[in-house]
Amino acid sequence: MEALININKLNLFYGAFHALKDVSLTIPEKAITAFIGPSGCGKSTLLRTLNRMNDMIPGTRIEGGIAIGGTEIYSNEVDVETLRKKVGMVFQQPNPFPKSIYDNVAYGPRLHGITSKRELDEIVETSLKSAVLWEEVKDHLKRSAFGLSGGQQQRLCIARALAVNPNILLMDEATSALDPISTLKIEELAQELKDKYTIVMVTHNMHQAARVSNQTVFFLNGEVIEYSDTEKLFSNPTDQRTEDYISGRFG
Amino acid sequence: MNIFQDANRKQIANRRKTDWYLHILFVIATSIGVLALCALIVDILVDGIARLQPDLFTNFPSRKADGSGMKSALVGTIYMLLIMAPISFIFGVGAAIYLEEYAKKGRITRIIQLNISTLAGVPSIVYGILGLTLFVRLLSLDRSLIAGALTMTLLVLPIIIVSAQEAIRAVPKSRRDASFALGATKWQTVYRSVMPSALPGVLTGVILAMSRAIGETAPLVMIGALTYVAFLPDGLKDSFTVIPIQVYNWLSKPQLEFKELAASGIIVLLALLLLMNFSAILLRNKYQKNV
Ligand SMILES: Nc1ncnc2c1ncn2[C@@H]1O[C@H](COP(=O)(O)OP(=O)(O)OP(=O)(O)O)[C@@H](O)[C@H]1O
Numbered sequence: 001m002e003a004l005i006n007i008n009k010l011n012l013f014y015g016a017f018h019a020l021k022d023v024s025l026t027i028p029e030k031a032i033t034a035f036i037g038p039s040g041c042g043k044s045t046l047l048r049t050l051n052r053m054n055d056m057i058p059g060t061r062i063e064g065g066i067a068i069g070g071t072e073i074y075s076n077e078v079d080v081e082t083l084r085k086k087v088g089m090v091f092q093q094p095n096p097f098p099k100s101i102y103d104n105v106a107y108g109p110r111l112h113g114i115t116s117k118r119e120l121d122e123i124v125e126t127s128l129k130s131a132v133l134w135e136e137v138k139d140h141l142k143r144s145a146f147g148l149s150g151g152q153q154q155r156l157c158i159a160r161a162l163a164v165n166p167n168i169l170l171m172d173e174a175t176s177a178l179d180p181i182s183t184l185k186i187e188e189l190a191q192e193l194k195d196k197y198t199i200v201m202v203t204h205n206m207h208q209a210a211r212v213s214n215q216t217v218f219f220l221n222g223e224v225i226e227y228s229d230t231e232k233l234f235s236n237p238t239d240q241r242t243e244d245y246i247s248g249r250f251g
Numbered sequence: 252m253n254i255f256q257d258a259n260r261k262q263i264a265n266r267r268k269t270d271w272y273l274h275i276l277f278v279i280a281t282s283i284g285v286l287a288l289c290a291l292i293v294d295i296l297v298d299g300i301a302r303l304q305p306d307l308f309t310n311f312p313s314r315k316a317d318g319s320g321m322k323s324a325l326v327g328t329i330y331m332l333l334i335m336a337p338i339s340f341i342f343g344v345g346a347a348i349y350l351e352e353y354a355k356k357g358r359i360t361r362i363i364q365l366n367i368s369t370l371a372g373v374p375s376i377v378y379g380i381l382g383l384t385l386f387v388r389l390l391s392l393d394r395s396l397i398a399g400a401l402t403m404t405l406l407v408l409p410i411i412i413v414s415a416q417e418a419i420r421a422v423p424k425s426r427r428d429a430s431f432a433l434g435a436t437k438w439q440t441v442y443r444s445v446m447p448s449a450l451p452g453v454l455t456g457v458i459l460a461m462s463r464a465i466g467e468t469a470p471l472v473m474i475g476a477l478t479y480v481a482f483l484p485d486g487l488k489d490s491f492t493v494i495p496i497q498v499y500n501w502l503s504k505p506q507l508e509f510k511e512l513a514a515s516g517i518i519v520l521l522a523l524l525l526l527m528n529f530s531a532i533l534l535r536n537k538y539q540k541n542v
């Protein structure tokens with residue numbers, strides 16, 4: 001598998017607080033990489049550096065670099081709007097817009113200048129199909145997204161992210177607000193999507209990481225402690241701290 | 252075993268008594284407000300209902316109470332609303348968007364914020380003085396419709412800014428994040444995600460500010476809106492009058508007939524206010540379903 005994301009000696013500061021310390025990682029394409037670690041260890045922070053959502057937090061400072069497909073994303077070569085189009089994000093709480101199902105999915109394409117109804121119809125349909133939501137909603141696309149269940153809303157948010165044709169999908173605890181059945185659906189969906197997309201997910205659920213991901217990164221206090229194939233990390237960790245964490249001795 | 256035996260029934264009885272007394276107190280407090288409003292309405296209806304006839308709307312004021320109307324005042328109020336509404340909407344909402352979405356949350360923003368909140372509470376006559384200096388004298392607009400409308404715009408701007416800010420702030424951050432994460436620029440996020448959610452609240456604030464403005468008298472007296480106008484304003488620079496000034500004029504006359512006219516003027520003003528507040532509520536309810 002080819003490396004798609006190259007994180008090189010990344011340091012991130014929130015004001016004086018050193019949140020990420022010398023993080024270096026290569027994330028392969030078309031696979032699922034999971035970030036695990038105790039609360040506050042910097043998983044979300046690292047995820048947000050990948051689509052530069054941290055830029056909006058005042059007082060944030062960054063050192064080191066991140067290259068995606070060989071291009072430095074914090075350089076002038078990349079517009080943040082284009083970056084976010086290519087690196088989609090799904091949040092912990094499903095956050096659809098108070099609009100119709102159709103308009104939710106069409107929101108992104110419209111931002112980027114697509115206005116033709118036919119084109120939008122097609123994008124909405126393929127995105128909802130990719131997010132395995134189409135069958136459930138195809139007859140009432142004009143209904144408010146707020147009428148959907150939590151799990152459906154989250155799949156709608158995934159469809160919305162897919163609609164702008166990204167390469168990478170970031171999922172920050174995307175199932176932690178959902179019931180077990182909806183969680184399972186999203187996990188299956190992630191498995192399907194990894195054939196076409198590179199997925200980076202943060203999860204607190206060890207079983208989920210073990211079930212779904214190909215690689216797992218274990219963080220502690222802003223540092224990468226261990227990074228390897230998921231199977232190896234869970235069956236045979238090299239670091240004592242990883243072992244302690246995955247066996248539930250802390251965190 | 253009786254699990255209720257340790258209950259202190261006397262203490263509970265006392266607690267209930269306090270509850271009951273306070274309940275009555277709160278009902279009285281509410282009734283006072285409602286009764287005052289009812290008394291006002293009944294009083295005015297009794298005085299003014301008789302003169303609430305077509306003449307009132309189609310005739311200009313005259314020296315004789317019979318056949319006297321408030322056509323010029325009603326039209327003046329409506330013209331003023333029509334000028335004031337778009338100007339104050341654009342500037343008020345623009346300022347609110349800037350302060351909430353664009354401005355860095357630093358010292359200067361805080362000072363501006365404090366200023367605006369203070370301005371919202373400044374007595375209206377002060378705006379009259381400002382309007383007199385700025386529009387009537389400095390820009391030589393004289394005692395015109397436009398000078399009056401601009402003065403009133405200044406008066407309602409801070410109210411609109413503050414209420415629009417509140418509406419914008421109430422839009423959850425997650426909706427902005429969702430938009431930014433799809434590659435939206437700031438303006439796209441504001442226009443497509445924040446404003447649609449905030450608009451009902453913003454419009455409600457604008458309408459309520461407008462309804463405050465149409466009842467204001469002091470600033471317009473200050474800039475010299477005429478009390479006796481027997482023609483319709485024919486352009487922005489024409490002189491004008493508004494309903495509360497007409498009412499004030501009628502009240503200042505000794506004859507009983509004019510007092511009755513004043514009461515019917517107040518009925519018209521109240522009806523207008525009620526209409527505006529009602530539409531504000533309607534607007535809010537209509538959109539709340541969709542949020
Ligand atoms: N906006 C911010 N300003 C200041 N400090 C922050 C900010 N966001 C996060 N932090 C701090 O940075 C550290 C890492 O936070 P982060 O949200 O990345 O943790 P996390 O691993 O995602 O935790 P969780 O599992 O609870 O979501 C924490 O100590 C947190 O307090």
Ligand SMILES: [Mg+2]
Nearest residue numbers: 043044045202
């Ligand atoms: Mg987190």
